Amino acid sequence: MQDFLEEYAAFCDQHGRPERVELMMCDINAILRGKWLPGDDEDKIAKGGVRMPLSTYAPNILGEEVEATGLGIAIGDPDGNLIPVPGSLRPVPWASASGGTVAQVLCEMHDDDGDVAPYSPRRQLQHVLERFHERGLNPVVATELEFYLYKPRDDQNDAPVPPDKSPTAQNYDLEVLDRTQAILDDILDAAWDQSMTPDTLIAEYGPGQFEVNFHHTDNVMAAADDALYFRRLVRGVARKHGMSATFMAKPYADYPGNGMHVHVSVVDKDGRNIFDAGTDEPSATLKQAVAGTLDTMDDLQAIFAPHMNSYRRFQRGSFAPHTPDWGWDNRAAAVRLPEVSGPGARLEHRIAGADANPYLAIAGVLGGMIYGLDNPDLPLVAPLEEMNGEFSDALTSDWGTAVECFAESEIAREMFMPGYRDIYAAVRRDEISQLTSAISQIEYRTYLGRL
Structure with missing residues (x-):
């Protein structure tokens, strides 16, 4: 907790206190998911007071829960605590909030034992x-x-x-x-x-x-x-x-x-x-x-x-x-x-x-x-x-x-x-079942009026 507060204070000294902080975590598709918090809520961020469902690590590309992963509602969709990754607090130069600074910080979700959830792609690396x-x-x-x-x-x-x-x-x-x-x-x-x-x-x-x-x-x-x-x-x-x-x-x-x-x-x-x-x-x-x-x-x-x-x-x-x-x-x-x-x-x-x-x-x-x-x-x-x-x-x-x-x-x-191969395959199989069953424009153009 103290490490993040010191990092945050140094950020404020250099860039000014941000209007908001964007908390980001990486899902299985490398899509960043998370929450925005006001820039004066650093204590809440530091102590892991922001929570999200652990299943957020493994949605399909459409953002939907995949039941076959065994995560999500099948096990009650429990939350994890978003904990900042040390050294990842950075400005967002292309964004602005009421003309003020915007900050981003990469987070990992920790489970009730305080460990990084095993569904994290960072944890796999x-x-x-x-x-x-x-x-x-x-x-x-x-x-x-x-x-x-x-x-x-x-x-x-x-x-x-x-x-x-x-x-x-x-x-x-x-x-x-x-x-x-x-x-x-x-x-x-x-x-x-x-x-x-x-x-x-x-x-x-x-x-x-x-x-x-x-x-x-x-x-x-x-x-x-x-x-x-x-x-x-x-x-x-x-x-x-x-x-x-x-x-x-x-x-x-x-x-x-x-x-x-x-x-x-x-x-x-x-x-x-x-x-x-x-x-x-x-x-x-x-x-x-x-x-x-x-x-x-x-x-x-x-x-x-x-x-x-x-x-x-x-x-x-x-x-x-x-x-x-x-x-x-x-x-x-x-x-x-x-x-x-x-x-x-x-x-x-x-x-x-x-x-x-x-x-x-x-x-x-x-x-x-x-x-x-x-x-x-x-x-x-x-x-x-x-x-x-x-x-x-x-x-x-x-x-x-x-x-x-x-x-x-x-x-x-x-x-x-353990288990990550099966979670990954379950997500991809779900996407295959949805995306390959959609009828494409080229099929309508080629077949609909000719057959």
């Missing part, structure tokens, strides 16, 4: 990190996130429309950056205001598409937090400029989707990169980690591609890797090795969409790596550079198949906390 720490190892992580800016829509059924003057192929186009400078500058300024560490911001291939790269950090949880914050930040800044933004995996059929790439190296207790063998060839340890990520990719695809739209990225010609292959500096590979020697020796996992929950996606990447480190005899296919244009069998492009593979996976069961 911490669970995987603990397996590294038990071995005296610590991952170093950086993320890259892609997103689209588009014009505001009058109707939720409308397709997105790119900003005016957007070329159909704007990759690295400096004029696009010039035209969008005001909004991009505000995005970067807001990121720095929120203590993030963005590295570069570039124009990506699609019309209105951009990518941000973050610096590497050994604070893996902070890297995941920042990826979550950044999605909210971009949408907020875009609204302030009269635009909209999306991290949807594939908002346009004919243009590249939005990915979330995860770069990972691993250091030992002495700070030495365990992937660096001092040669120009990938070390045996790095190859083990790669083998683990590839071997678990089918099992965990439902984590990296959580939604119906996610699977539009897993098609030939979709600009995204869709086979469990690896390569050196090869962007067609699901796992790429940008550097294989020195302190920067690492792998880049390129499968996840920008729509993935960053805590669960990073947990899946790290879990696959540790699976490889613990199973040194896993086979590793040849790199794409040696495959003469051949690829491994493709990952599925079917949402239901991926979810059922995850639901039956012993790897997934052991990787996450």
Whole structure:
């Protein structure tokens, strides 16, 4: 309690007392849920006096309770106490309340025993990190996130429309950056205001598409937090400029989707990169980690591609890797090795969409790596550079198949906390039953008047 009050007092000294504080917690879909409190209610926040149902961690994408999770009304829908995550109190530069400052703070719900609820995606990532720490190892992580800016829509059924003057192929186009400078500058300024560490911001291939790269950090949880914050930040800044933004995996059929790439190296207790063998060839340890990520990719695809739209990225010609292959500096590979020697020796996992929950996606990447480190005899296919244009069998492009593979996976069961695999699968099955049963506009257009 005292730690938060001291953090809050320091915030007020720097930014002034906020008009309101936005209490946020991350659900299974990486949607932020929570409550607003007046800025003079810091004592209530500090002592966990704000409560919400624990089932709020695991709704479907529509925000509905999923009975099959075993949470919610089936067990009386008990509350948890929202407890602030230390160090997460930050200003909200794009928001204003009666002209005053707005603050946000990330929270976790604690159960009656005072523990973070096991349904928390952050807790799942911490669970995987603990397996590294038990071995005296610590991952170093950086993320890259892609997103689209588009014009505001009058109707939720409308397709997105790119900003005016957007070329159909704007990759690295400096004029696009010039035209969008005001909004991009505000995005970067807001990121720095929120203590993030963005590295570069570039124009990506699609019309209105951009990518941000973050610096590497050994604070893996902070890297995941920042990826979550950044999605909210971009949408907020875009609204302030009269635009909209999306991290949807594939908002346009004919243009590249939005990915979330995860770069990972691993250091030992002495700070030495365990992937660096001092040669120009990938070390045996790095190859083990790669083998683990590839071997678990089918099992965990439902984590990296959580939604119906996610699977539009897993098609030939979709600009995204869709086979469990690896390569050196090869962007067609699901796992790429940008550097294989020195302190920067690492792998880049390129499968996840920008729509993935960053805590669960990073947990899946790290879990696959540790699976490889613990199973040194896993086979590793040849790199794409040696495959003469051949690829491994493709990952599925079917949402239901991926979810059922995850639901039956012993790897997934052991990787996450007890019961979480089943909760996750139950949420996705509920979404599949609702979203795939809806009749689409294209079906009416094609069949209704012809058959």
